[in-house]
Amino acid sequence: MKLIIVKDAAEMSRKAAEIFAARIKKKANLVLGLATGSTPEKMYAELAKMNRRKEVDFTEVSTFNLDEYVGLRGDHDQSYRYFMNKNLFNKINIQKENTHVPDGMALDTKETCKLYELAIKGAGGVDLQLLGIGSNGHIAFNEPGSPKASRTRVVKLTKNTIKDNSRFFKKVSEVPTKALSMGNGTINEAKEIVLIANGANKAKAVKATLEGPVTEAVPASLVRDHKKITFILDEEAASLLTKKK
Ligand code: PGA
Numbered sequence: 692m693k694l695i696i697v698k699d700a701a702e703m704s705r706k707a708a709e710i711f712a713a714r715i716k717k718k719a720n721l722v723l724g725l726a727t728g729s730t731p732e733k734m735y736a737e738l739a740k741m742n743r744r745k746e747v748d749f750t751e752v753s754t755f756n757l758d759e760y761v762g763l764r765g766d767h768d769q770s771y772r773y774f775m776n777k778n779l780f781n782k783i784n785i786q787k788e789n790t791h792v793p794d795g796m797a798l799d800t801k802e803t804c805k806l807y808e809l810a811i812k813g814a815g816g817v818d819l820q821l822l823g824i825g826s827n828g829h830i831a832f833n834e835p836g837s838p839k840a841s842r843t844r845v846v847k848l849t850k851n852t853i854k855d856n857s858r859f860f861k862k863v864s865e866v867p868t869k870a871l872s873m874g875n876g877t878i879n880e881a882k883e884i885v886l887i888a889n890g891a892n893k894a895k896a897v898k899a900t901l902e903g904p905v906t907e908a909v910p911a912s913l914v915r916d917h918k919k920i921t922f923i924l925d926e927e928a929a930s931l932l933t934k935k936k
Contacts, residue, residue: 724820841874
């Protein structure tokens with residue numbers, strides 16, 4: 692496990708973008724696992740900038756997103772497909788058919804989740820997975836208590852997550868209550884993981900992840916012992932850690 696503590700969100704974003712660009716330079720057809728939320732926005736802006744300057748080429752890259760709300764169409768401005776198009780895919784030279792986000796409008800969600808797992812396998816597995824962390828320690832929409840071996844499936848969002856995410860919606864009642872999400876087991880199979888977190892509201896979850904027990908009660912702790920994982924934290928998110936190295 693590698694821990695990098697930086698000054699602020701801008702530096703966290705640059706650092707993470709540099710790692711992603713370096714891996715793509717090494718392997719042009721890299722398979723990325725991607726995350727949404729406010730944490731990766733600046734990192735995606737950095738990657739778009741690097742792509743514009745021709746410092747990184749996405750022509751052969753493919754991507755699999757962690758999750759999507761059930762019931763939101765890809766063109767709904769709060770869907771994760773919309774987020775990804777707006778913040779990254781429309782700004783880089785990636786081939787849209789190589790980008791995958793679970794289909795929140797799927798009628799047969801079970802089959803859709805099974806096919807998503809198969810598509811990841813078919814692509815050779817995720818080479819590099821980006822993760823954020825929820826203030827309750829979730830990764831993707833694997834809420835506290837999600838099994839270690841869980842795979843892509845329909846999950847119910849906790850009250851805490853619905854409240855956290857309501858800032859993006861007009862009313863709390865508009866936040867979907869379910870999502871399709873890669874499982875903890877799916878995520879752990881990535882060959883490399885980068886987890887980013889910034890801000891004081893993540894400090895408790897970060898502390899529990901890195902210094903508490905490895906437990907399904909804190910899903911992020913389940914990736915702590917991954918063979919190749921880097922945590923990039925800003926000073927606020929790292930503020931409660933006893934060991935800063
Ligand atoms: P955030 O969400 O980046 O919007 O804080 C992170 C997460 O819930 O994983």
